[in-house]
Amino acid sequence: MxxxxxxxxxxxxxxxxxxxxxxxxxxxxxxxxxxxxxxxxxxxxxxxxxxxxxxxxxxxxxxxxxxxxxxxxxxxxxxxxxxxxQSAEGSSITAGLPASERKVMAALRRRPLGATSAKLAELAAVSPSQTRRALRRLEQRGWTERRNRAINDGHVLAPVSLWALTYGSECISALRYLPQQPAPMPPLPAPDAVPPEFWHLFWSGTSGPELRISEDALRIAGSTIGSNDLSAEAWALATLPLHALQTLEQIRGYQKGDAASLVACEIERRTTARA
Ligand SMILES: [Zn+2]
Known part of the structure; x- marks a missing residue:
């Protein structure tokens, strides 16, 4: 790498x-x-x-x-x-295995009970059509198999095809020599700063680059929510701490109108999600 x-x-x-x-x-x-x-x-x-x-x-x-x-x-x-x-046995089994098949194998290993080809495409970061082709070629080798299942999607039982590894002896040998598919890292904590594209909204007092969400949340909320910049508003509603939104709601000018209902909705969403 x-x-x-x-x-x-x-x-x-x-x-x-x-x-x-x-x-x-x-x-x-x-x-x-x-x-x-x-x-x-x-x-x-x-x-x-x-x-x-x-x-x-x-x-x-x-x-x-x-x-x-x-x-x-x-x-x-x-x-x-x-x-x-690069050891001998591994390279003889996996030699010539295209990158897409290696990635799909690695994705299958992470879903021992099977997964749809769409899910595998996502896990392997390979296009859906390439994933389907890779699955069929792996099936011909006897390394994968398709199982039909019915899953409850909330309303009806829907039939789906789940792909899984066969775990036959050759399949297992191949797995040993495939690189481990890196798992996605846990998300890093959001930076404490205001993104540069919204700095223009802070034209008085502390300037945009100096503002910190942890310390200036209310001021950031006041300058973004209700501004004409809809992306700044959406960012603020999604990012700022709940207490800042709740304080904003008490301030004159944020009790009625579009901004007020956006703030009220977001507070409602977060407090019910938590309960
Ligand atoms: Zn521990």
Whole structure:
């Protein structure tokens, strides 16, 4: 992959360590949250919600405490990976397997009970038509099979085709030599700043680049909600903390009209979603 910068290298190391998403190295829990990035820390941190421990992608590995930067560590991790991938048995089975089939196989591995071809296309990041072609070719090899199921979509039982791996011996050998499909990382905490495209709305007082959502939420709300910039309004309603919207609702000028009903709707949505 050849990471271009430290952040990409950090993501790569984390994906290699936890292909299905981060786990606590202490208690093995998956109930973990990304912590806000601290400038004095060299690696992004997670916190385990079960044992309250903080950890990084290198905690508990031989790299912990190393002075090497993320790019160097990623380069070593990657070269070890390639040695495994290029071993004789693996390369004979997976030789000539097109990239789309490799990606679809990796996606199938993440859905042991089967998935629709549309879902697999999404997981594999391959186009739907390429995914269908890849599934049929893998079926010819005997590595995948199609099962017809009826699923309840809320109103009626709808028939669907679910694809799954056969887990035959050749299929399993191939799987061992396929790269792990990187799992999507948990979303990073939203930055505390106002996006530059909305700075023009703050033409008096603290300027746009200096505003912080954590400290100036009410002022940001007042300048975006009810402004003529509909995207700024939508961003503010989706992003600003609930208390800022609730305070805004009490302010004169936000008790009636379009802006007031947008604010009321969003407060309603968030408070009912939470209950
Ligand atoms: Zn834990």
């Amino acid at each position: 050849g990471a271009r910068d430290d952040e990409e290298a950090e993501r790569f190391v984390a994906q290699q360590r936890w292909p299905d998403g981060a786990r606590c190295p202490k208690c093995d829990s998956r109930n973990v949250a990304v912590r806000k990035r601290r400038p004095d820390r060299r690696w992004p941190q997670w916190r385990c919600r079960d044992c309250r421990r903080d950890f990084t992608a290198i905690t508990g590995t031989k790299w912990a405490g190393s002075r090497r930067c993320a790019l160097e560590i990623a380069a070593v991790v990657e070269s070890v990976d390639q040695q495994v991938d």
